Amino acid sequence: MAFAIQFAIDVLSLGGAYALMALGLVIIYGILRLVNFAYGELIMVAGYTMFLTSGSGLPWLVMAAFAVVMAIVAGIATDYAAFRPVRAKSVTAVLITSFAFSNLLQNAALLFISPRPRNVPLPAIFSQTVEIGGAITPIRNLITIAASIVLLALVAWLMRKTTLGIAMRAAATNFTMARMLGVPANLIISSAFALSGFLAGVVGILWIGRIGTVVPGIGMEPLLVAFIATVIGGMRSLPGAVLGGFLLALIDTTLNYTLPQDLLKFRDAFTFSLVILILLWQPEGLLKGPASGQRT
């Protein structure tokens, strides 16, 4: 029993974080049909904001909120710096500008802060553990689960009940038609980047909370995870991204538990083999998005 609880908590907390990462990536992809390669750096921005404000003596929650705000700002900046100037012209150009922006942010961190890990302030609760039904689990896992439930519900509400959210879903299906109804393209895209930044900021704090430090390359793994989760779930579908995140976490956790010690370092190879199998079975991902619309 204790084992089952432990397993469930591990899957749900990792899956929650993965799902949020994937959601932040797919929101942009759905509308622009472009992967934002600077997405991982939004997590980096949140981490370094925490590091830089750590000496300020502000309450932790204020610092965390500020870090999320900075991730949102960085998200919107991605739109203005990398996407908006070349968006209408060429897919390849945006691919390169988003890589360039990602590199720029990483190198800025290398140059102005340090290539070495920097400590991020974390409240004591992040390192405490609690016993549930015989399973000893870190409280931060429970925080991650709670945060992902709240955020997934928030995003679902936003996309279903608000005019802006409905317009974003419409733009993801057929951007030109949405514009022909008077939905302003730039507002929708900036909102998508802001939402993406918000999710990256929150997930960044939770992610860094597992490690305790931030390095310039911290965004690489979350970007990869988000990308794989969206590919499994279906690049065009928001529920698909969430499903993909949880599924990937289930695979990772199962392998963590079952692989013998000397194979554990090859865990990612096993994970990716399974991902390939899933894609061979369902090449478009598990959940297909709405019928295809054209890129703008």
Place this chain on the structure above:
Amino acid sequence: MLETRDLAVSYGAIRAVRGISFTVGKGELVCLLGANGAGKSSTIKCIAGALKAAGGSVLLDGADVTSASPERMVRAGMATVPETRDVFPDLTVAENLLLGSYIHRRDTAGNRENLERMHELFPRLAERSAQPAGTLSGGEQQMLVIARALMSRPRVLLLDEPSLGLAPAIVERIFEMIARLKETGLTILLVEQNVHQALSVADRAYVMRLGSMVLSGTPDEIRGASDLSALYLGG
């Protein structure tokens, strides 16, 4: 009210529309006829702002709106029903209609009134309000797209082939509805391949062939033009 002067549209090196000029007066229903590939839909898309003009100009109420963004054209009072019948398939009928009123989103009372009018005009849409639009039949989708366009309270409506691929009985109803919309004083530019139906509701018509305007006049004049079928069949 709506006017094009020497309007040209190109797809890369291919010139789809080669300098056409026409006018649509206030409250008029003007029909743009022509065979496949004549450049009718490109003309509509260009006026709606979805395609950039390669030359010439588009005027709305005398103001130059050439190559304005689609969202600006909607705010200027123009609504477009594209030929591809673009409902948002995974959004419900109600959500589709809500987006139609996007530019008036602060005026909830006005939108509710307008929505009731649409439900009166298209009772089917009221019944299917909570259903995803992708599950509607072709005719119902066409009604939804027209109703959605009307939710923006346009002064000019661009209708691109509303009868395309629909059963004759439904085509009949769509044209009845177009006639009713005209009675409300709405200015309409209608693109059609269904010549006889279109001419029965139009005040005036233009005929396009290979990107150029070849004929214009009242429905009777167009019907009387002996070479109409030749223009269509490319003879």
